Amino acid sequence: MTEATRTSAATLHDVAREAGVSLATASRSINGSTRKVNEELRQRVLLAADKLGYVANQSAQAIAKGSASTVALVVSDIADPYFSTMASGVIRGAEEARLLVTMAMTERSAERELELVRALRGGRPRVLVLTGSRFAGTELEASLVKELTAYEETGGTVVIVSQRSLPFDTVQIDNLAGARDLARALVDQGYRRFAAFTGVSSLLTSSDRLQGFRDGLGEFGLALDDDRVYRTDFTRDGGIAAVDAMLDDGIDDIDCVFAVNDVMAIGALSRLRDRGVSVPDDIAIAGFDDIDTARDVTPALTTVRLPLADVGAEAIHLALTADQRTSVATVTIGGDVVLRASTPRRA
Amino acid sequence: MTEATRTSAATLHDVAREAGVSLATASRSINGSTRKVNEELRQRVLLAADKLGYVANQSAQAIAKGSASTVALVVSDIADPYFSTMASGVIRGAEEARLLVTMAMTERSAERELELVRALRGGRPRVLVLTGSRFAGTELEASLVKELTAYEETGGTVVIVSQRSLPFDTVQIDNLAGARDLARALVDQGYRRFAAFTGVSSLLTSSDRLQGFRDGLGEFGLALDDDRVYRTDFTRDGGIAAVDAMLDDGIDDIDCVFAVNDVMAIGALSRLRDRGVSVPDDIAIAGFDDIDTARDVTPALTTVRLPLADVGAEAIHLALTADQRTSVATVTIGGDVVLRASTPRRA
DNA sequence: GCGCGCTGGGAAAACGTTATCCAAGACGCT
DNA sequence: AGCGTCTTGGATAACGTTTTCCCAGCGCGC
Numbered sequence A, B: 001m002t003e004a005t006r007t008s009a010a011t012l013h014d015v016a017r018e019a020g021v022s023l024a025t026a027s028r029s030i031n032g033s034t035r036k037v038n039e040e041l042r043q044r045v046l047l048a049a050d051k052l053g054y055v056a057n058q059s060a061q062a063i064a065k066g067s068a069s070t071v072a073l074v075v076s077d078i079a080d081p082y083f084s085t086m087a088s089g090v091i092r093g094a095e096e097a098r099l100l101v102t103m104a105m106t107e108r109s110a111e112r113e114l115e116l117v118r119a120l121r122g123g124r125p126r127v128l129v130l131t132g133s134r135f136a137g138t139e140l141e142a143s144l145v146k147e148l149t150a151y152e153e154t155g156g157t158v159v160i161v162s163q164r165s166l167p168f169d170t171v172q173i174d175n176l177a178g179a180r181d182l183a184r185a186l187v188d189q190g191y192r193r194f195a196a197f198t199g200v201s202s203l204l205t206s207s208d209r210l211q212g213f214r215d216g217l218g219e220f221g222l223a224l225d226d227d228r229v230y231r232t233d234f235t236r237d238g239g240i241a242a243v244d245a246m247l248d249d250g251i252d253d254i255d256c257v258f259a260v261n262d263v264m265a266i267g268a269l270s271r272l273r274d275r276g277v278s279v280p281d282d283i284a285i286a287g288f289d290d291i292d293t294a295r296d297v298t299p300a301l302t303t304v305r306l307p308l309a310d311v312g313a314e315a316i317h318l319a320l321t322a323d324q325r326t327s328v329a330t331v332t333i334g335g336d337v338v339l340r341a342s343t344p345r346r347a
Numbered sequence C: 001g002c003g004c005g006c007t008g009g010g011a012a013a014a015c016g017t018t019a020t021c022c023a024a025g026a027c028g029c030t
Numbered sequence D: 001a002g003c004g005t006c007t008t009g010g011a012t013a014a015c016g017t018t019t020t021c022c023c024a025g026c027g028c029g030c
Helices: A012-019 A023-031 A039-052 A058-065 A081-096 A110-121 A141-153 A175-188 A204-218 A236-249 A262-274 A308-320 B012-019 B023-031 B039-052 B058-065 B081-096 B110-121 B141-153 B175-188 B204-218 B236-249 B262-274 B308-320
Strands: A070-075 A100-105 A127-130 A157-161 A169-173 A194-198 A229-231 A256-259 A284-286 A303-305 A330-333 A336-338 B070-075 B100-105 B127-130 B157-161 B169-173 B194-198 B229-231 B256-259 B284-286 B303-305 B330-333 B336-338
Touching: A012 A023, A012 A039, A023 A039, A058 B058, A070 A081, A070 A110, A081 A100, A081 A262, A081 A308, A081 B081, A081 B100, A100 A110, A100 B081, A110 A127, A110 A141, A127 A141, A127 A308, A141 A157, A157 A308, A169 A308, A175 A204, A175 A256, A175 A284, A175 A303, A175 A336, A194 A204, A194 A236, A194 A262, A229 A236, A236 A256, A236 A262, A256 A262, A262 A284, A308 A330, B012 B023, B012 B039, B023 B039, B070 B081, B070 B110, B081 B100, B081 B262, B081 B308, B100 B110, B110 B127, B110 B141, B127 B141, B127 B308, B141 B157, B157 B308, B169 B308, B175 B204, B175 B256, B175 B284, B175 B303, B175 B336, B194 B204, B194 B236, B194 B262, B229 B236, B236 B256, B236 B262, B256 B262, B262 B284, B308 B330
Parallel strands: A070 A100, A070 A127, A127 A157, A157 A169, A169 A330, A194 A229, A194 A256, A256 A284, B070 B100, B070 B127, B127 B157, B157 B169, B169 B330, B194 B229, B194 B256, B256 B284
Antiparallel strands: A100 B100, A303 A336, B303 B336
């Protein structure tokens, strides 16, 4: 841009020369090290750096040190509040450890996820956080695990959010318990006949929540009819599609819908209104996650509150304490049922 | 994790040795170059790379090439849908150019913004995208501009989103026209007496929208009383605080509120409901941005639709075509008024 | 049959750091 | 005085790539 002189950035060399010291001393002064350096020299170096507008080249540092001061983060879709809230926690956590975050989006494709892990590996990040993984049980699982294992063998730490039984550090969201508690609460509110909106089965988040919900109903001798489980996308549009499918089947025998996440629930809410079905008079609805929007829609959405930002921060914390352990760790984070107007007590 | 053998990652050297060729040939085969390489050798190299699970070290490439294949993105808060939607566009745009995105959050602090730009500069990114900047008119402006200029002199490209009159490429959101159009539309709907919720004045996005709104009202001989401009945070909580302040003043002389962005409007909506004020019966409300949630709240929010993901993608596109120009460029993206139930036609 | 341009492989020099040595001086002890 | 032992600055060798040379082989025109 502009036809300005394209000089190259000041290097540590320049700083050292300017300050009249050696490269080593300059490096030690600026980045600190175990070695002490004479205070006067140090000041000279700092001054020179400031004067030249020197900023250390992170790539060079990374290559000299063997790994970058970086966290790689994989999300399905950063525009989805579930991931953006989690990402904000990851970024905050990384920042505390003076790590920068590089982010990639899978757009909800397992193939893409594999590609991205490979690509991100190239950055030699200290930590690799995987969220929204959807390879479980697919034929890609082996390749992904191989890739991740190879990465860890080179000194990095993998943290997976909400995907159990993989030999990596895991921040487990207690989807089973959360959904079970929600089912209990809904039954307690007087609901008996349920439908569910869910995503593809390779998404453990989705299938776990469904399972937990079934477990909860089971405690009361209730069941979720397979015909009443609508399997669509894990998105707002998925919720819309599910409503359409459900209305085709009729809702006379349904008094409450469980959508496995809030964005689906909110899409459903909107679609139900458009199609003239009143929530909660004609049918109640509950979601999962407690994204910000959940309390802003009308009726406000009953859901399971998840501290998503904390989940992100915890992922980083877990990774950064990995070297103090000898085996993988799992942190489980639970959610709390939040009853709101979308599921009032039933007469 | 696990006490596995911590080997170091396969290097190009290893690949070359495995394939029985020189380093140069291996590099040329894998990364392509202007030079041709014998097809058989090339296959050997590719095979070896695959066998060893080789992934090029990006830091090494960056340092050899002089700059990283990276886009640095600064946002105020990734959990805010305004930024997360824009970020998704940036990531998508970057991806098309095979660039990875590293992201940092200012948490809405101008000081932090300056620090982050410095830090990000260290990564020698090809492009530096600044969104949500709030240094305009502050004493930090000069330092920031200096930093950015220095960055561009080393070959990078700065793109600023929605901050005019700075000597860098800019994706301008036409906040003035959008707000003016909104004002016209609201007057056309029958509203006459307005209040506004806005952010701090160093946020141009905020002050421009207010100004545009004023301009629009002016065309009808209407004005926005200074006492009725509530200056709070650019967030959901800001909207809540503004409602409280406004209600203290009374709303008998107000028939419509303009919140300079949707998240404030939605916070306000929620607070108004809590305080027993009916929207739109007692007071109408309009926002700006058209974030996803705007259509999901009740009443659905009148707003100005901005193609935020496109804005992000355009920022990258602009940066990547910078070398074909000799001077800075500005792309202006406009918004369309979307009338919804929060501002019905007034009797 | 001989120079000459072209092709494509390999050696080696960057790139900007950090870390490992080495040397020289200061200091304490006998 | 002689001799270890610290301390601290400076050379220099990594780190993993790309890229610039150099050079050998080969086809080709005269």
